[in-house]
Amino acid sequence: MDKIIIAGFGGQGVLSLGQFIAYSAMYEGKEVSWLPSYGPEMRGGTANCSVCVDNSPIASPIIAVPDTLIAMNKPSLDKFVNSVRAGGTIIVNSSLIADKVERTDVKVIYVDANKIALEAQNPKAANLVIFGSYVKHSGSLDKENAVNTISKIFAKKPKFIPSNIKAFELGFALD
Amino acid sequence: MKKVFEKPKMLTDVPFHYCPGCSHGIVHRMVASAIDKLNAEKVIGVAPVGCAVFAYDYFNCDMQEAAHGRAPAVATGIKRTNPDAIVFAYQGDGDLASIGMAEIVHAAARSENITVIFINNAIYGMTGGQMAPTTMIGQKATTCQQGRSVELNGYPIHVSEMLAQLQGPCYIERVSTHDVKHVKQAEKAIDRAFRNQAEGKGFSLVEVLSSCPTNWGKNPLDAMKWVEEEMCKIYPLGVFKDTAKEEK
Amino acid sequence: MEDKVLMKGNEAIAEAAIRGGCRAFFGYPITPQNEIPEYMSVRMPEVGGVFIQSESEVAAINMVYGAGGTGVRAMTSSSSPGISLKQEGISYICGAEIPCVIVNMVRSGPGLGGIQPAQCDYFQAVKGGGHGDYKMLVYGPNSVQECMDLMYNAFDKAFEYRIPVMILGDGMLGQIMEPVTLPPMKDMSKDIRPDWATDGTRFGKQHRVINSLYIQPDELEAVNHKLFAKYDLMAEKETMCEEYLCEDAEIVLTAYGTVARIVKSAVDMLREQGHKVGMIRPITLFPFPTANYEKIANMSNVKEIMSIELSMGQMIEDVKLSVNGKKPVKFYGRCGGNVMTAEDIVAEVLKEEK
Numbered sequence: 001m002d003k004i005i006i007a008g009f010g011g012q013g014v015l016s017l018g019q020f021i022a023y024s025a026m027y028e029g030k031e032v033s034w035l036p037s038y039g040p041e042m043r044g045g046t047a048n049c050s051v052c053v054d055n056s057p058i059a060s061p062i063i064a065v066p067d068t069l070i071a072m073n074k075p076s077l078d079k080f081v082n083s084v085r086a087g088g089t090i091i092v093n094s095s096l097i098a099d100k101v102e103r104t105d106v107k108v109i110y111v112d113a114n115k116i117a118l119e120a121q122n123p124k125a126a127n128l129v130i131f132g133s134y135v136k137h138s139g140s141l142d143k144e145n146a147v148n149t150i151s152k153i154f155a156k157k158p159k160f161i162p163s164n165i166k167a168f169e170l171g172f173a174l175d
Numbered sequence: 176m177k178k179v180f181e182k183p184k185m186l187t188d189v190p191f192h193y194c195p196g197c198s199h200g201i202v203h204r205m206v207a208s209a210i211d212k213l214n215a216e217k218v219i220g221v222a223p224v225g226c227a228v229f230a231y232d233y234f235n236c237d238m239q240e241a242a243h244g245r246a247p248a249v250a251t252g253i254k255r256t257n258p259d260a261i262v263f264a265y266q267g268d269g270d271l272a273s274i275g276m277a278e279i280v281h282a283a284a285r286s287e288n289i290t291v292i293f294i295n296n297a298i299y300g301m302t303g304g305q306m307a308p309t310t311m312i313g314q315k316a317t318t319c320q321q322g323r324s325v326e327l328n329g330y331p332i333h334v335s336e337m338l339a340q341l342q343g344p345c346y347i348e349r350v351s352t353h354d355v356k357h358v359k360q361a362e363k364a365i366d367r368a369f370r371n372q373a374e375g376k377g378f379s380l381v382e383v384l385s386s387c388p389t390n391w392g393k394n395p396l397d398a399m400k401w402v403e404e405e406m407c408k409i410y411p412l413g414v415f416k417d418t419a420k421e422e423k
Numbered sequence: 424m425e426d427k428v429l430m431k432g433n434e435a436i437a438e439a440a441i442r443g444g445c446r447a448f449f450g451y452p453i454t455p456q457n458e459i460p461e462y463m464s465v466r467m468p469e470v471g472g473v474f475i476q477s478e479s480e481v482a483a484i485n486m487v488y489g490a491g492g493t494g495v496r497a498m499t500s501s502s503s504p505g506i507s508l509k510q511e512g513i514s515y516i517c518g519a520e521i522p523c524v525i526v527n528m529v530r531s532g533p534g535l536g537g538i539q540p541a542q543c544d545y546f547q548a549v550k551g552g553g554h555g556d557y558k559m560l561v562y563g564p565n566s567v568q569e570c571m572d573l574m575y576n577a578f579d580k581a582f583e584y585r586i587p588v589m590i591l592g593d594g595m596l597g598q599i600m601e602p603v604t605l606p607p608m609k610d611m612s613k614d615i616r617p618d619w620a621t622d623g624t625r626f627g628k629q630h631r632v633i634n635s636l637y638i639q640p641d642e643l644e645a646v647n648h649k650l651f652a653k654y655d656l657m658a659e660k661e662t663m664c665e666e667y668l669c670e671d672a673e674i675v676l677t678a679y680g681t682v683a684r685i686v687k688s689a690v691d692m693l694r695e696q697g698h699k700v701g702m703i704r705p706i707t708l709f710p711f712p713t714a715n716y717e718k719i720a721n722m723s724n725v726k727e728i729m730s731i732e733l734s735m736g737q738m739i740e741d742v743k744l745s746v747n748g749k750k751p752v753k754f755y756g757r758c759g760g761n762v763m764t765a766e767d768i769v770a771e772v773l774k775e776e777k
Contacts, residue, residue, distance in 0.1 A: 059688040
């Protein structure tokens with residue numbers, strides 16, 4: 001079971017990052033739920049989603065104590081940092097978050113996602129860089145399946161596939 | 176012997192419940208004969224809430240009884256899922272112009288390929304003579320016993336003129352039933368409104384100025400005279416929209 | 424696992440409706456169910472069906488009345504304030520015995536309320552909702568797959584009983600994405616209109632009338648009895664309920680819809696801590712699974728039942744009627760669009776154990 005909260009500004013690809021994880025899990029035959037926060041705003045504002053991945057059916061899709069937090073911006077980190085279970089993982093988008101996580105009972109991974117996305121020639125792919133980092137560090141998803149999932153999701157926009165996979169691979173390569 | 180008159184096939188043998196001198200009976204017959212002329216295989220009518228609520232017993236075709244004012248929405252649901260049927264709504268002034276104003280405006284705007292017969296007798300009949308949206312200034316009703324006043328009740332609604340402003344409708348005409356000549360004209364208009372539908376031309380509405388001797392407190396003859404002298408003045412007869420003519 | 428599809432609850436309902444034979448959708452935009460009309464606007468033309476964005480909720484339900492009255496599989500969807508507007512039409516539909524499906528993705532109220540998940544329309548759904556003596560078959564699915572499965576067969580039930588079927592979800596269920604297995608398309612090519620339908624055909628039959636007006640009291644009373652005989656039959660044949668770890672439970676939690684999943688997690692957590700807790704979940708909210716609750720109330724190991732809802736306490740009334748005083752029935756609820764966590768429920772139950 002991996003309970004993941006992904007949070008950031010609207011427009012950072014927070015919800016789609018959750019969907020990359022959800023699709024990958026589904027294609028592996030795992031059970032999964034993806035629950036977005038929804039509000040009246042159409043653009044901007046904050047966005048978050050809760051993703052549960054498990055080998056047996058998901059009971060509650062609501063996450064109070066996440067195993068993994070992916071914080072794409074500072075307000076999101078501040079909001080959720082203390083809710084992560086001891087021994088859990090926090091992935092921090094260090095491109096937008098200068099602070100270090102003060103907790104010592106969690107594993108923290110800093111990813112300069114926006115800069116790495118530029119290296120992949122796709123400034124919108126910061127969420128895919130993080131996806132790569134998540135797949136590597138969570139161990140809950142198969143890498144090859146994740147790459148295939150990206151191709152499937154972008155099947156209708158094939159020109160974005162190479163740079164998205166590149167961004168994923170760069171994220172996966174990070175320690 | 177030569178047959179000079181025959182009851183339309185589209186009417187059942189159930190006797191009308193309408194009051195003496197009421198126009199509903201005449202209009203029912205005209206609607207029925209207009210449909211007879213089309214020889215349609217499939218016909219579905221929608222009855223209103225109001226005096227014509229029992230119209231489902233009188234028309235010899237499948238009928239649905241709609242909630243008050245909703246007949247155009249019900250007719251839309253029927254027509255869209257049964258495009259090969261002739262679909263009509265028969266509504267009074269409270270039904271169409273008060274509680275059902277949204278439904279009639281939007282059915283017209285969508286140019287639903289249906290026929291609407293709108294009975295305007297400037298009063299609520301079935302509930303006992305209350306003020307209608309078409310009650311005229313000064314006209315007495317049980318909820319405006321000194322006569323309709325602009326200060327209290329505002330102005331009557333001219334449905335045909337209003338709907339004619341929309342792009343959607345194909346054909347809108349106001350007719351009357353106060354004498355033989357006008358009944359003949361009304362018959363033509365109603366025929367036309369059904370023919371339009373059979374030809375797929377879109378939304379047609381005929382507003383029929385009608386009498387309500389019971390709630391007006393008049394005898395049938397005086398009621399007819401009142402339609403001619405008072406109603407026709409406020410609600411002028413004529414064609415308000417005819418896209419077939421505009422095309423010419 | 425390629426045969427599974429990741430779908431939102433709203434989308435699953437729309438697709439299941441199409442696959443279940445729905446060929447007419449009438450609706451008006453309202454959050455949080457907009458994916459249903461949006462999906463339908465694209466999908467309906469592909470199967471030769473009708474989609475109309477109506478001018479109002481009132482018009483939408485009356486379009487369903489018209490289309491359903493001709494024997495076509497027609498539906499509408501909305502959320503709480505919109506469902507209130509539809510109540511007039513629903514009452515007429517019940518009176519005229521028109522089969523159809525109505526989806527309510529409930530949001531918090533009263534009034535304009537909020538757009539977050541709630542279960543505050545339970546009374547409205549199961550007790551009637553509009554004027555007059557009537558009921559609907561009401562399903563409370565708890566997952567995207569259950570949305571799919573219940574919606575897929577909803578029209579069959581609606582036509583079998585000549586009643587409206589309501590799918591009572593919530594904003595969370597509409598927005599959540601989960602993998603689902605899609606059922607095959609039902610073959611509607613040989614769709615024969617039922618013998619009561621006003622299909623418009625003029626020859627070879629008596630003219631048919633769709634109507635809810637009965638001026639003679641005796642006639643209407645007979646109609647009332649006829650409707651309730653159907654509801655009794657439904658109670659016998661259609662009641663659905665899930666029981667989870669009740670056999671040895673001392674405290675039985677009860678909830679429906681998505682809340683029941685949160686409760687299930689709480690039950691698992693409490694069991695891990697050694698507490699004997701179970702859950703009972705009605706899947707049909709009307710007919711309510713009274714017999715299941717009676718059985719639970721009669722079990723000697725059960726000390727207490729707790730109803731957990733996203734409301735100030737609505738289903739609890741049906742629970743109490745079923746339990747009939749045999750065991751205490753407690754309540755825990757959140758409302759206004761707030762959703763409890765499994766941890767919150769655990770804390771509530773532990774209070775009871777003290």
